[in-house]
Amino acid sequence: MAQLLEAAASVFSTNGYTAASANSIAREAGVSPGTLYQFFPNKEAIAIELGSRLMHEMRQTYGEALAPVDPATPLEQVVAAAVDRFIDFNCRHPVFFALMHGPDVPGRIAEEHDALHATLVARVESMLLPYLPDMPADEVSRTARMSVGIYMSGLELVLAHEGAEREAYVRELKNVLYRYLAPLVGD
Amino acid sequence: MAQLLEAAASVFSTNGYTAASANSIAREAGVSPGTLYQFFPNKEAIAIELGSRLMHEMRQTYGEALAPVDPATPLEQVVAAAVDRFIDFNCRHPVFFALMHGPDVPGRIAEEHDALHATLVARVESMLLPYLPDMPADEVSRTARMSVGIYMSGLELVLAHEGAEREAYVRELKNVLYRYLAPLVGD
Amino acid sequence: MAQLLEAAASVFSTNGYTAASANSIAREAGVSPGTLYQFFPNKEAIAIELGSRLMHEMRQTYGEALAPVDPATPLEQVVAAAVDRFIDFNCRHPVFFALMHGPDVPGRIAEEHDALHATLVARVESMLLPYLPDMPADEVSRTARMSVGIYMSGLELVLAHEGAEREAYVRELKNVLYRYLAPLVGD
Amino acid sequence: MAQLLEAAASVFSTNGYTAASANSIAREAGVSPGTLYQFFPNKEAIAIELGSRLMHEMRQTYGEALAPVDPATPLEQVVAAAVDRFIDFNCRHPVFFALMHGPDVPGRIAEEHDALHATLVARVESMLLPYLPDMPADEVSRTARMSVGIYMSGLELVLAHEGAEREAYVRELKNVLYRYLAPLVGD
DNA sequence: CATGAATGAGGGTTCATTCAT
DNA sequence: GATGAATGAACCCTCATTCAT
Numbered sequence A, B, C, D: 001m002a003q004l005l006e007a008a009a010s011v012f013s014t015n016g017y018t019a020a021s022a023n024s025i026a027r028e029a030g031v032s033p034g035t036l037y038q039f040f041p042n043k044e045a046i047a048i049e050l051g052s053r054l055m056h057e058m059r060q061t062y063g064e065a066l067a068p069v070d071p072a073t074p075l076e077q078v079v080a081a082a083v084d085r086f087i088d089f090n091c092r093h094p095v096f097f098a099l100m101h102g103p104d105v106p107g108r109i110a111e112e113h114d115a116l117h118a119t120l121v122a123r124v125e126s127m128l129l130p131y132l133p134d135m136p137a138d139e140v141s142r143t144a145r146m147s148v149g150i151y152m153s154g155l156e157l158v159l160a161h162e163g164a165e166r167e168a169y170v171r172e173l174k175n176v177l178y179r180y181l182a183p184l185v186g187d
Numbered sequence E: 001c002a003t004g005a006a007t008g009a010g011g012g013t014t015c016a017t018t019c020a021t
Numbered sequence F: 001g002a003t004g005a006a007t008g009a010a011c012c013c014t015c016a017t018t019c020a021t
Helices: A002-015 A022-029 A033-039 A043-066 A075-092 A095-100 A108-131 A137-159 A163-185 B002-015 B022-029 B033-039 B043-066 B075-092 B095-101 B108-131 B137-159 B163-185 C002-015 C022-029 C033-039 C043-066 C075-092 C095-100 C108-131 C137-159 C163-185 D002-015 D022-029 D033-039 D043-066 D075-092 D095-101 D108-131 D137-159 D163-185
Strands: none
Touching: A002 A022, A002 A033, A002 A043, A002 A095, A022 A033, A022 A043, A043 A075, A043 A095, A043 A108, A075 A095, A075 A108, A075 A137, A075 A163, A095 A108, A095 A137, A108 A137, A108 A163, A137 A163, A137 B137, A137 B163, A163 B137, A163 B163, B002 B022, B002 B043, B002 B095, B022 B033, B022 B043, B043 B075, B043 B095, B043 B108, B075 B095, B075 B108, B075 B137, B075 B163, B095 B108, B095 B137, B108 B137, B108 B163, B137 B163, C002 C022, C002 C033, C002 C043, C002 C095, C022 C033, C022 C043, C043 C075, C043 C095, C043 C108, C075 C095, C075 C108, C075 C137, C075 C163, C095 C108, C095 C137, C108 C137, C108 C163, C137 C163, C137 D137, C137 D163, C163 D137, C163 D163, D002 D022, D002 D043, D002 D095, D022 D033, D022 D043, D043 D075, D043 D095, D043 D108, D075 D095, D075 D108, D075 D137, D075 D163, D095 D108, D095 D137, D108 D137, D108 D163, D137 D163
């Protein structure tokens, strides 16, 4: 059953959500289609469950890290730590990226995709808030969304490379974010 | 047939690449499926041709603008102009976004996606080069790719909003890019 | 396309509605499953169309016969004629019987089944009315429903036999109906 | 296991034979599907066993009643009693109706259906015989079959209504049968 | 050239049946 | 015995693609 989620994660990351077929997931998991449907009522449910597990794991693993930070901590440090954790998380769970580049089609998993996204935005917002005590709420929200966007596009580049090149992209992503946020926090 | 490409552009931007069916494109174009297959060997080919045309149009429309700039022009101005043009281009050709985000699936269409992407990267590179005369080539390339990534994620946010909120995201995107590049060009 | 309805009629009469699979209908018609779905949105629609055609044909063929009859006509004659026509109709359209022994499962064809049944009841009612001018409406309705039920069960016996035996059952059915109705009409 | 048969009876009468799934029967019985298949080789066998038990129960309960009757008993009384018992039996065993109407599909279950039917016919025949001493055997058989058909279609109408309306249909069914048989027995 | 009916592999899903525990 | 997860063929339906007209 974890077997099935693993297979689904693998197929989703390889082919994307839309192109992943229920039977291909079952095949990857080494079970019959019928078995898959004893655990999940439909294909969507697999993605949804996968999504919740990812969100849960994110909270478990990085719960404290994204909790309100002492505003005295240098921003550079906070950004670097957040990026490192985010990259690390995605390398261990490449399906996260697949689910975030969710399906073009609307539906329940689109909602799940949105939930994942919203979770991410909320965490970034809560991380930024101590640094931006005087910024209006809607501006904070925009800043958080922009940061998540940068995160995601940086992640794409990072995952597309290996070794030293990957490291270079990680540094670059940190730079982008730090330089974007530094003026806002008066750092 | 321009008629077919227009229809395809419309359907791709409405439903995304994966969900767009060949027959729905033909219907939208007001021709029979058979006719479609006399112009294109398959669905992928439509996306590929569409991509080429977009690249061509990008070159036609903004050719001069992205041509090497006088390094004396303030970076802020250059970034602002590039972002404005980019947003404008995407509003007039929403299919560009669909093609850049759509195809999770590997295949020839992914290659086309990459070609589009590469074109974009090349243009940004050529724009940056005058500002970064001393930067090693691979670092310039990384900077350009990072910039394109930021562009794309910014675009997503811009397109997702309207009116004043959209304007705010446009400004934010300019900020991100300017702050990212400023230290590099010694501005 | 008539080809498809014919095939459907054949498969429905052989296997019953529930057990008839869309693909088996297509196979019987000598076409591919896809073709079937260009003419009908789903399996139900085939049964529904088949039902309407039957009702239509019933009205076309026997329109005048079931129209209000001169109450002077001997009941025996009317019953005999109605039974003969009914049997004849069913021999030419055996699927009628299959659709009337509709699906246990509820759904749109169940409604169609009901519509067929209601049509039949209405025709019998209109045939009986001139003979039962003083009977309360609900009693007429009951009588009509009872008559249709007798019709149907008689039909089953008739269809299950051949030759002289079949003829004997036809006579028997006429007897049942005549004897049932005679006291009501004061014949 | 009586438990299983009870469950099957319940599921068959609720959903009809075709729509009843083996697993739903097992669930209703509170056992696992595996257990079900230790008592019955397949789904059909359940229906068959259920049918046998119904026949047996019919014989147990109404054995004497349907045994040869004193031909002096007024036919009206005999018919009324038989109908009342038949309706009563079906109210207590609604699965009887499901089994008699359910299986459009040919197969062993249809044979069982026929066996049930044959039993019913035989009982009616034995009831009629004393009244029809001079009728040829095949004609008696036809009369019995016809009577059973009327029974069944009357039953359907009775079960489809409630309260006073149901009572009215019961009376109607008695009328049909009595009027049908009266001339034959010279009543 | 254009047509559009026809194709058929493949998608998601169900369910009678089996078998290792 | 009893279990219930596993099976896999078959179900309904879609859609990229073809070909006779």
